[in-house]
Amino acid sequence: MRSLLTIIIILSSALGFGQVAEFSFKQKTYKFPKAKEGEQLSHYYVFTNTGTAPLKINSYVVECHCTELIFPTYEIQPGKIDSVLVKFDTNGKYFAQDRNVIISSNARKKETILRFKVFVEPKE
Numbered sequence: 174m175r176s177l178l179t180i181i182i183i184l185s186s187a188l189g190f191g192q193v194a195e196f197s198f199k200q201k202t203y204k205f206p207k208a209k210e211g212e213q214l215s216h217y218y219v220f221t222n223t224g225t226a227p228l229k230i231n232s233y234v235v236e237c238h239c240t241e242l243i244f245p246t247y248e249i250q251p252g253k254i255d256s257v258l259v260k261f262d263t264n265g266k267y268f269a270q271d272r273n274v275i276i277s278s279n280a281r282k283k284e285t286i287l288r289f290k291v292f293v294e295p296k297e
Contacts, residue, residue, distance in 0.1 A: 193281045195224030205291035217256040234275040267295035
């Protein structure tokens with residue numbers, strides 16, 4: 174009886190370890206329409222947690238302070254759809270801009286990269 178209980182505990186633990194969260198973005202790269210320097214741009218990147226465990230976004234890294242990510246602070250349950258909002262301040266930026274946002278989470282792939290591009294016309 175004791176060995177049967179031990180086997181059940183081990184199996185249930187193994188099943189718990191096999192559960193992982195998984196990002197599945199509809200689109201990882203977005204191209205904004207041409208913008209004028211000084212405009213504030215924003216875009217929602219929609220994703221689904223296609224994993225078997227709740228997804229938790231921990232932090233993000235951007236190339237400069239001109240880019241911000243607003244993300245859910247709660248766990249996204251398996252099968253649920255949510256989004257992150259990327260904001261880009263074009264002040265002092267001009268011509269071709271190609272930026273990455275690196276998201277850290279508890280997903281199978283710990284870092285996910287989102288990318289956006291925009292051509293910014295400089296102020297006269």
